Amino acid sequence: MINKNVLSLKQSATLLINEKVKDLRKEGRTISHFGFGQSPFPIFPSIVASLQQHADNNHYLPVAGLESLREHIVSFLAKEQGIHTTKEAVFIGPGSKELLYQTILIFEAEYLIPKGSWVSYIPQIQSKGGTYHILDTDLEHDFKLTAHALEAFLIDQPKEKEFVLILNSPNNPTGTVYSLEEYKALAEVCKKYSIMVMSDEIYSQINFNQPYSPSISAHYPEGTIVFGGLSKVFSAGGYRLGYMMLPEKLKDLQNVYKSLFSETFSCVSSPVQYAAINAYEYQKDLKQYVADSSAILKGVSAFMYDEFTKVGVQCTRSEGAFYMVIGFNTFKKQLSEMNVRTSSNLAHYILEHFGVAMLPGVDFGFQEEELFFRLAFVDFDGANVMDAYQKGSKIDALFIKEHCPSIYNGVTQVQAFVKSME
Structure with a gap:
């Protein structure tokens, strides 16, 4: 009597690894936690x-x-992401994750998922008995x-089939960002084949080279639904507030969304919605705080990239x-x-023998034999690191060793694992 599609699901890989690490640490193990992607900085x-x-x-x-929150998001999108919309097209939900799921429930189409995509897209599609296709990507293009x-x-594909493409930039799991030129080329194909796009832009302002990340809606506004929220940019994952923006072409669906929302979550917590107004006012000091967060993460990622590539x-x-x-x-033989x-x-071997937790690529659309892994580089005291950075400290190996010891130890342990195979 239970929905077989739901029975086939497993617990989210990101949440499961987080619980596993907590248990190992309770046992006294020293674990470098690269498995869970939660912003380390204080709200x-x-x-x-x-x-x-x-x-x-x-x-x-409502x-x-x-209404005031939706108006602020409209202003935020225009000023901070170059996206123009109206308050009627914006909807608030309990996290962008839920809004993505509700959208998947609404649309009867086959879903296109690039290899190297967030863990929850496929299970959400599976839960409704939907069909999906994993599109090939490669390391040469950073899995874009x-x-x-x-x-x-x-x-x-048969012309009568309808498809929805799910894109995410900045990307989880790769950290890569689509350029406007790359989006322009993708938009041309989407227009040609009448593909709808769900654009997951939850990390938009966490960009290492510019104030915000490009959106495919710049080239394809008529066919793009944009998603965002508080959790990543504003370090407020536990607040559970996200937004979505319907394009003008889909305005007839506004009442469909309202009906579905009214029969599921009703509305997001009132105090959280009022707090979100403050976030989306995006005043100068908050904007600088987000920029400082991005600069710190950029420094940590550069350190890790350099150290990993040194050992192949x-x-x-x-x-x-x-x-x-x-x-x-490159180490498959060994x-x-x-x-x-x-x-x-x-992943199990490295966790057990070297104390490093990371998620296997199979959770992100890779084949099991492809030995790729997602690392989240947030296992540090964000308040401490922010304070040191704002006092003028340079983010180099010494900084990371002192202020991000779990990150430093994890990188060292991965290097030790590679050397153990020599």
Whole structure:
């Protein structure tokens, strides 16, 4: 009597590894935790103060979200992401994760997932009995989907089929960012084949080279649904507030979304919505705080990239978010002699023998025999690191050794693992 699609699901890999690490640390093990992607920085004080100020608000808010909050998001998107919309097109939900899921429930289409995508897209599609296709990507392009690969798949598909492409930039798990030129090429293919795009932009302002990351909606506004939220940019994962923006072309679906929301989560917590107004006002001091967070993460990722590539570990070069993908495919012969042939096997081996937790690539759309892994480089005291950085400290190996010891130890242990195979 239980939905077989739901029965086939397993617990989210990111949440599962977090629980595993907590258990090992309780046992006294020293573990470098590269498995869980939560912002390490404290929530900015003005956001917390706003939450406290409205803590006694116990009213149900409009299903689409607080009107003032939606107006602030419209302004934020225009000023800080170059996206223009109206408050009627913006919806508030309990995290962008839930809004992505509700959208997947609404659309009857086949879903296109680039290899190297967030862990929850595929399980969400599976839970409704949907169909998905993993599109090929490669390390040469940092696992970004190319227009050529997208069209190579679509050109052989029946014309009556409808597809939805899910894109994420800055990307989880790779940390890479699509350029406007890359998006332009993808948009041309999407227009040609009438593909709808779900653009997951939850990390948009965590960009290592510019204030925000490009959006495919700049080239394809009529066919792109944009998703964002508080969790990553504003370090407020536990607040559980996300937003989505429907394009003008899909305005007839506004009431469909409201109906579904009204029968599921009703509305997001009132105090959290009022606190979110403060975030999306994005005042100068908060904007600088986000920029400082990005600068710190950039320094940490550069250190890791340099240290990994020194010993022959494959590595994507992060441009945003707080992730990178590393690979051990050049060591397959040595690993095979150790009877380690899959990414799951290798993740378990490195955790048990070297105390480093990382997620196997199979959770992100890679094949088991592809020895790629996602690393989240956030296992440090964000308040301490922010304080040191704002006092003028340079983010180099000495800084990371002193202020990010778990990161430093994890990198050292991965290097020790590689040297053990020599």
